[in-house]
Amino acid sequence: MRTLEEVQATLEIAKLKEEDLQKTIHCLSFGENVSSADYCLMELDDTLVKHIEAGQSLVIRGDKDERAVLCSGDKTYDLKIADTSNMLLFLPGCRTPDQLTNSQESSHVVHTQIWGFCNSYWELRKQRPKLKKLKKLLMENPYEGPSLGGKEENTENRYTMQDLLERIQASEEELKAHLETIHACQIDGYMRVLDFDYEMKLLGHVTQLVDSESWSFDKVPLKTSLEELGPLEPKEMIEHCLNCYGRRYTENDEVFYALHEDRVCQGVALLLLQNAVKFNLREFQEVWQQSVPDGMSTRLEQLKSVALLDRTSRPETICLLRVEDLPEDTLERFNHLFTLREKWTEDDITPYIQDLCGEKQTTGALLTKYARSSMQNGIKVFNSRRPVAT
């Protein structure tokens, strides 16, 4: 251990005057642990710093063939190792000039340990969570309603919330939000998606009841709905259907739902569209309006990101195209879209690339990067940057 005299001798040789210096001198030496490589550095953003200072934990998730991601409670980050040509040493007991008290009269040495050093660190980049796998897993065994007439319910391929957390590269909050988006619910402790026909059957019960009771769509009473429909379907399922297609509120201690016109109309459209490859647009619009509950209005805007219109064909057509069925990777998504259709207008393509946007990224920026634009009949259209077989 160096003594004050040794340090002062060094200062003299280095031609540093003690009167120009602060009184505390840190004498740095390497700790015993330094070469053990059982530590590393990880870069943080402001959110993560607060997270860690609050004592909360993080999880790294990934399968052997996946790239690792880091998850906090509600965010997902891409994890990469960054090399630097600089040496980074970390010192637990070292103070900076603003932290030193100048009350010391004379120079003194503080022996400070270098706890470790690195020349690389983990770099984090916030990214959208990989959630496509979630629907894929849950579709292995969609819930078709309570088992009928003694038929055994399929108990294979069911996943609890915990199972899903172990398989999906996303934070818990993001996972839950997506479960809500795909209308999943918990049945017997397992997270299940509903078979689409069953989901529509439930919705049909609800809308028929609203019609026969002459209720307003904005004021569907929960209690009466459960009483009237309970004999037909499990009460939890009726309530789940109302939660998916309506907004819950309380008035005078009673629970009501305001049905979402857009969601109901979209549901009915999906039911019609899934039965054919393409529909004549005008015929479809007629059937669609007739099929939705009396008093609700259909609009093509309700079908953004679930159906694609072709206004260039004669007659005009419409077909099912759901964004959640498309590839998750950005480049693959664009390739797929350009395979379906060579040239897209911005209005048509935007609903199908909206979910690809990272933080502070716009669809315009994505189009600039992944597509080439040109003018066609006075309208700006986008096509692939590379040859794609249509």
Place this chain on the structure above:
Amino acid sequence: MVQILIRGSVDGSSVPEWLLLELQGEMVPRHNSGLAGNVMGDLLYTKEGVPVLIVGHHILYGKQVKMEKPFAVLTKHSCHSQVSLTSHDNINNRDDVTQVPMETNQQGPTATSYSVSAVIKRKLIFKTRPKPIITNVPKKV
């Protein structure tokens, strides 16, 4: 699928803040004895607060910088059995998830986890070319 936990606070105490020293180049121990236990150099501050580092026979001047992206120092732990976490280690500190078994897909019983040993928000960076200190200067000129 592997889940590796990074524990925020091991015993509920707050995470300490350490200082980072950033140097250009590599450090090589003088006698090939390894770095552990050896003296590295002296760190001083001028009255104006400029950090000065004397390493071997070099002197470097640096500056103190607040880091745009702070670092966390993570310490690795390898356990030779399946580690179960109790609810207060859970990410969201919720009560209904009590056990998060830590398993790896590999055959063999080791499970890896990390804990945050410190947070680093400020650094002393030495970017200027080191100046040599000439040691055998005769005292009298």
